[in-house]
Amino acid sequence: MPEQQAKICVHKLTKRFGELTVLDEISFEIRAGELVAIVGPTGCGKTTFLNTLSKLMPATAGQILIDGEEADPKKHNISYVFQEPTCLPWRTVRDNVAYGMEVKRVPYRERMERTDKIMELVGLSSCAGLYPNQVSASMIQRIAVSRAFAVEPDLLLMDEPYGQLDVKLRYYLEDELMHLWEKLQSTVLFVTHNIEEAVYVAQRILVLSAKPTKVKAEIPVNLPRPRSFLDPAFMEIRREVTELIRWW
Amino acid sequence: MQAYKEVVVKTPLPLRILPYLSVAVFLLIWELAVRTGMIPSVLLAPPSQVFSLFIDKLTQPNPDGAVLAVHAWTSLQEALIGYGLSLLVGIPLGLAMGWFRVVEGLARPIFELIRPIPPIAWIPLTVFWFGIGLAGKVFIIWIAGIVPCVINSYVGVRMTQPTLIQMARTYGANDWQIFCGLCVPSALPMVFGALQIALAYCWTNLVGAELLAANTGLGYLITMGGRLARPDIVVLGMVSVGVSGAVLGFIIDCIEKRLLAGIRR
Amino acid sequence: MSRAIANETVGISGGREGFSFYRCITNTWFLYCVSLSVFFLVWDRVAAWRIFGDSLAQPLVVLDKLYELTQIRFAGTNLGGHIWASTRRVLIGFSLASAIAVPLGLCMALNRYTNAVVKPVFDLFKPMPPIAWVSISILWFGVGEFSKIFIIAIGTFVPCLLNSYNGVRLVEPELYDVIRVLGGKRKDEIIEVCFPASFPAIFAGLQISLSVAWTCLLAAELMNARDGMGFLIKRGMDTYQPALVLGGMILIALMAWLSSLAITLIERRLCPWKTGIENL
Numbered sequence: 122m123p124e125q126q127a128k129i130c131v132h133k134l135t136k137r138f139g140e141l142t143v144l145d146e147i148s149f150e151i152r153a154g155e156l157v158a159i160v161g162p163t164g165c166g167k168t169t170f171l172n173t174l175s176k177l178m179p180a181t182a183g184q185i186l187i188d189g190e191e192a193d194p195k196k197h198n199i200s201y202v203f204q205e206p207t208c209l210p211w212r213t214v215r216d217n218v219a220y221g222m223e224v225k226r227v228p229y230r231e232r233m234e235r236t237d238k239i240m241e242l243v244g245l246s247s248c249a250g251l252y253p254n255q256v257s258a259s260m261i262q263r264i265a266v267s268r269a270f271a272v273e274p275d276l277l278l279m280d281e282p283y284g285q286l287d288v289k290l291r292y293y294l295e296d297e298l299m300h301l302w303e304k305l306q307s308t309v310l311f312v313t314h315n316i317e318e319a320v321y322v323a324q325r326i327l328v329l330s331a332k333p334t335k336v337k338a339e340i341p342v343n344l345p346r347p348r349s350f351l352d353p354a355f356m357e358i359r360r361e362v363t364e365l366i367r368w369w
Numbered sequence: 370m371q372a373y374k375e376v377v378v379k380t381p382l383p384l385r386i387l388p389y390l391s392v393a394v395f396l397l398i399w400e401l402a403v404r405t406g407m408i409p410s411v412l413l414a415p416p417s418q419v420f421s422l423f424i425d426k427l428t429q430p431n432p433d434g435a436v437l438a439v440h441a442w443t444s445l446q447e448a449l450i451g452y453g454l455s456l457l458v459g460i461p462l463g464l465a466m467g468w469f470r471v472v473e474g475l476a477r478p479i480f481e482l483i484r485p486i487p488p489i490a491w492i493p494l495t496v497f498w499f500g501i502g503l504a505g506k507v508f509i510i511w512i513a514g515i516v517p518c519v520i521n522s523y524v525g526v527r528m529t530q531p532t533l534i535q536m537a538r539t540y541g542a543n544d545w546q547i548f549c550g551l552c553v554p555s556a557l558p559m560v561f562g563a564l565q566i567a568l569a570y571c572w573t574n575l576v577g578a579e580l581l582a583a584n585t586g587l588g589y590l591i592t593m594g595g596r597l598a599r600p601d602i603v604v605l606g607m608v609s610v611g612v613s614g615a616v617l618g619f620i621i622d623c624i625e626k627r628l629l630a631g632i633r634r
Numbered sequence: 635m636s637r638a639i640a641n642e643t644v645g646i647s648g649g650r651e652g653f654s655f656y657r658c659i660t661n662t663w664f665l666y667c668v669s670l671s672v673f674f675l676v677w678d679r680v681a682a683w684r685i686f687g688d689s690l691a692q693p694l695v696v697l698d699k700l701y702e703l704t705q706i707r708f709a710g711t712n713l714g715g716h717i718w719a720s721t722r723r724v725l726i727g728f729s730l731a732s733a734i735a736v737p738l739g740l741c742m743a744l745n746r747y748t749n750a751v752v753k754p755v756f757d758l759f760k761p762m763p764p765i766a767w768v769s770i771s772i773l774w775f776g777v778g779e780f781s782k783i784f785i786i787a788i789g790t791f792v793p794c795l796l797n798s799y800n801g802v803r804l805v806e807p808e809l810y811d812v813i814r815v816l817g818g819k820r821k822d823e824i825i826e827v828c829f830p831a832s833f834p835a836i837f838a839g840l841q842i843s844l845s846v847a848w849t850c851l852l853a854a855e856l857m858n859a860r861d862g863m864g865f866l867i868k869r870g871m872d873t874y875q876p877a878l879v880l881g882g883m884i885l886i887a888l889m890a891w892l893s894s895l896a897i898t899l900i901e902r903r904l905c906p907w908k909t910g911i912e913n914l
Contacts, residue, residue, distance in 0.1 A: 474665025
């Protein structure tokens with residue numbers, strides 16, 4: 122991939138809750154269209170990290186710049202795929218996918234076009250008119266992912282989106298995510314506790330330390346796609362990341 | 370197919386008969402107790418007498434001044450106007466209190482002051498202000514109905530899943546968008562729950578309002594029965610209040626189910 | 635918007651933000667003060683300017699009236715006596731009814747046959763507003779103390795019974811399975827699971843009952859009494875003294891609030907595990 126200018130620039134991001142420092146001067150950059158995974162030990166404040174990045178919580182210090190400007194959910198397109206299901210039970214699958222664009226005031230026609238396109242890509246077209254309580258758990262997570270991609274986000278944050286699904290569905294949805302990402306060229310920050318998943322999807326892995334959280338290492342993953350879990354190079358990276366997380 | 374059918378658990382026969390039996394026995398004891406003089410007939414009227422009075426009262430305005438239908442219509446009118454007004458004010462107020470902190474800060478203390486006052490305690494003041502006409506009773510019923518409306522709508526909004534709100538926020542939704550698009554729909558089941566509760570409150574306090582300040586209405590019928598020492602009229606009034614309240618409750622229940630089905634599909 | 639939305643750190647995410655005028659005027663306590671002062675001011679002005687004629691008394695006049703009542707004997711007793719007369723009626727009626735209704739509700743939920751006998755008769759009485767009993771109770775028991783207690787008991791009975799009945803029926807079946815797997819008997823199921831699990835529902839029923847009880851008391855006393863807070867209101871109505879009426883309303887609201895507070899405290903003591911939703 123040709124070298125691009127940094128799209129997202131996080132500079133000395135710090136978050137304190139009273140005496141407790143959760144994020145300690147985290148700095149890194151993400152290029153446009155890059156998929157970066159973040160892994161870290163349990164309880165290292167990954168969720169806090171994402172909440173701060175998405176501006177759900179004010180940061181104590183530091184900056185988050187998108188295209189050189191201070192990030193603002195009202196101005197920039199930031200999407201967030203949560204761990205928990207976040208479908209609106211009173212909207213159909215189609216309207217759920219369109220919800221993000223509706224908030225962004227995307228004109229109706231364009232909204233519907235994009236919705237249909239994305240639903241086609243992830244195979245939701247057949248249940249467009251159903252309500253979330255009529256579809257399976259994996260479908261619900263797909264809806265959330267499609268909704269996030271549909272707004273053509275500047276930054277897409279994913280917080281263990283597949284953490285609650287079983288292994289088989291997870292592989293399937295990870296492939297689908299790759300597919301979507303390659304098609305739509307979004308900038309994605311993927312948080313997970315599953316190292317294999319991180320190595321499988323990411324171009325680069327940021328390893329976080331335990332609290333107070335810092336970026337401990339940055340590991341590029343230059344493997345060809347589709348990747349294989351049995352590839353020795355894959356296993357080597359996985360081992361390396363595992364060591365980093367286990368050793369502190 | 371046959372196998373499934375045999376699995377159905379049958380309610381034992383006594384359990385199916387007992388409910389009817391118990392009502393029948395209850396009515397029978399009531400009838401006999403009065404007829405045999407165990408309970409003096411000045412204190413209680415037997416069911417049969419109440420029923421024949423019911424037939425009479427369909428056409429006879431004596432001795433309380435109006436036929437049953439007029440009483441029922443008056444009560445119904447008061448109750449429904451008060452009920453409608455309390456929904457109209459209470460639900461939006463409760464929803465807004467649940468989401469907008471400024472509204473909550475301003476409305477809650479006053480609401481908390483008014484809430485513990487039993488609605489019928491307002492009777493004297495409403496009589497001073499509005500006389501004993503329709504307006505006074507509507508006011509009391511309105512006060513009674515508004516409390517559950519506010520509480521349920523408020524709690525409904527407060528119970529909105531926080532993740533949904535976060536989700537909307539990350540898309541850059543403003544407070545108003547979140548309120549209309551998320552909080553209100555997710556509060557709807559609780560709001561519909563309030564319909565039923567508010568109706569019960571309204572109906573109860575309607576009787577209270579009419580006992581003291583009225584010249585027609587079912588509550589007035591009961592009071593007149595008491596004043597004339599006619600237990601049959603009192604019992605008829607109580608039964609009519611109960612039955613019409615139950616019917617109204619049933620109608621609201623149907624509406625509620627309809628509405629719920631409409632949003633949950 | 636300072637609504638806490640961080641899901642793992644709700645309590646402490648307030649943070650220290652700089653002083654700002656907007657935050658100051660949207661502070662909850664500030665708003666409470668504004669709201670209350672506006673309320674009392676409007677009340678005071680409306681009364682002073684006689685918008686409703688003589689039929690509304692200024693707040694201070696009402697307080698003055700209440701103070702005066704503590705000093706003199708009004709209809710045989712002073713203010714404390716009136717409050718006690720009403721409270722005693724509520725306490726007796728309420729405890730009588732709940733002492734019968736709660737066990738009966740539990741029995742109905744636990745035993746199908748009791749349920750089949752009692753439920754239909756109970757359903758006959760359920761839709762009848764308790765206030766509708768006022769006339770007949772006067773007919774039966776005269777104007778004495780017992781007729782008032784009777785109405786309160788009738789009103790209290792219904793929500794108490796309904797809530798304890800539903801409380802038991804809504805216990806999660808898995809909880810019974812825990813006892814059964816451990817080899818417990820039916821008795822253990824009832825004592826270990828049923829009672830504790832239905833406690834919160836029973837208390838909710840008691841709360842509702844209590845507010846119904848005060849309403850019924852008021853209805854009974856308005857119809858017919860020689861003492862009590864309802865009597866004060868009624869006397870105020872008959873002699874056209876808005877201050878007395880309002881004083882009575884304030885007193886009864888205060889007592890209703892205090893008694894419901896008492897129930898809440900007892901409940902917190904008896905079932906500390908209960909996680910209530912944020913409620914008004």
